Amino acid sequence: MILVTGGAGFIGANFVLDWLATSDESIVNLDRLTYAGNRQSLASLSGDDRHIFVHGDIGDGELGARLLAQYAPRAIINFAAESHVDRSIHGPADFIQTNIVGTFQLLESVRAYWKQLPEEGRQSFRFLHVSTDEVYGSLAPDAPAFTEDHPYQPNSPYSASKAASDHLLRAYHHTYGLPVLTTNCSNNYGPFQFPEKLIPLMIVNALAGKRLPVYGDGQQIRDWLYVGDHCAAIRRVLAAGVPGATYNVGGGNEKANLDIVHTICGLLDELRPRPDGRAYREQITYVTDRPGHDRRYAIDARRIERELGWRPAESFASGIDRTVRWYLANQDWVHNVQSGAYREWVEKNYADRQKMGS
Structure with a gap:
């Protein structure tokens, strides 16, 4: 038995589905x-x-303690987090509460549970915390990619809250001996991603005939990781990672945001052409950039490959093709997550951004 937190979110749900497809645990x-x-x-x-x-x-510390006592998991995987930078800019309080205070409360429940395990159980137990490359800050165009030893330089309320949670994990390992593992991943994409993030937002807006808002000049660079590859990396770290260690998980696909949007438009032109026969690229609109937008992230994932034998199976071309096809085939899922609250958020985040031309 393992305990997963945040397992109905994007990465968490993919992990749960993958785990139960490959394991009876x-x-x-x-x-x-x-x-x-x-x-x-x-x-x-x-x-x-x-x-x-x-x-x-x-x-909820009491709930956490009850679940640990009732189910006696051999491992915890913590996906639970507020994760959208734009939302953290508009309202940082939720990020502080969930990502810092929530992680602290979970760690306290787990520490109490772990202390009372028999010696063999304490030795084999693991707490795996899923974090982000955004804790490292922004890279210059020609700078080497982030390694696990890169100093933390978070630039948004979101990344600062995740950095704080990473530090808590480190402290609980060094102070109490809690056997923790931390993964810092690059930008995930794939099925079940909420359409506030770049790739699903572009797909959903394109199909709806809406504008495709691109921040600034669209040249912000990210390393893109297919969510199925990320899930495989987490399983590998859980199985063989060294307690106290951090592992960077990246897709090896540095792409500018504008290039991502162009790729999506090209796939949609092929798979679901516009009724008027025109190109989806015509819907691209450049809007004012968000405050403090990091220019480039890049992950050096050589440690996890060298020490644990993991590397991504999907290229960006194969992963984005699978992703676009999934959204086209699952329009009911997309429709159901686009509640009034979602529409209000999109309006709040994009309506007041000045159009910069096309």
């Missing part, structure tokens, strides 16, 4: 079901006794 899935948590993403597990869903908050 059961999962307790704790999720608060915020706007980005969606039980429909787990609909294929309906009736599967290996999946135990619990609606709750990692910040």
Whole structure:
């Protein structure tokens, strides 16, 4: 038995589905079901006794203690987090509460549980914390990629809150001996991603005939990681990672945001042409950049490859093709997550951004 937090969100749901597709080991899935948590993403597990869903908050220490006592998991994987930079700029409080205070409360519950395990159980137990490359800050165009030893230089409320949670994990390992593992991943994409993030937002807006808002000049560079590859990396770190270690997980695909949008438009032109026969690129609109927008992230993932033998299986070409096809085939899922709250958020974030031309 393992306990997964945030397992109804984008990466968490993909992990739960992948885990139960390849293992008979059961999962307790704790999720608060915020706007980005969606039980429909787990609909294929309906009736599967290996999946135990619990609606709750990692910040609820009493609930955490009860679940640990009841199910006695051999490992915790913490996906639960507020994760959208734009939302953190508009409202940082939720990020502080979930990513810092929530992680602290979870660590306290886990520490108490772990201390009372027999020696063999303490030795084999793991707490794996899923974090982000954004904690490292921004890179110059010609700078080497982030290694695990790169200093933390977070530039947004989101990345600062994740940096704080990473530091808590480190402190609990060095102070209490808690066997923790931390992964810092690059930009994920793939099925079940909430359409506030770049790739699903572009797909959804393109199909709806809406503008495709590109921040600034669109030359912000990210390393793109297919979510299935990320899930495989997490399984590998859980199985063989060294307690106290950090592992960077990247896709080896540095791409500018504008290039991503052009790729999506090209795929949609091929797979779902516009009724008027015109190109989706005509919907691209350049808008004012967001405050403090980091220019470039890049991940050096040689440690996880060298020490644990993991490397991504998907190229960007294969991963983005799979992703666009998934969204085209799952329009009901997309429609159901686009609640009034989602529409209000998109309006708030993009409506007041000055159009910069096309």
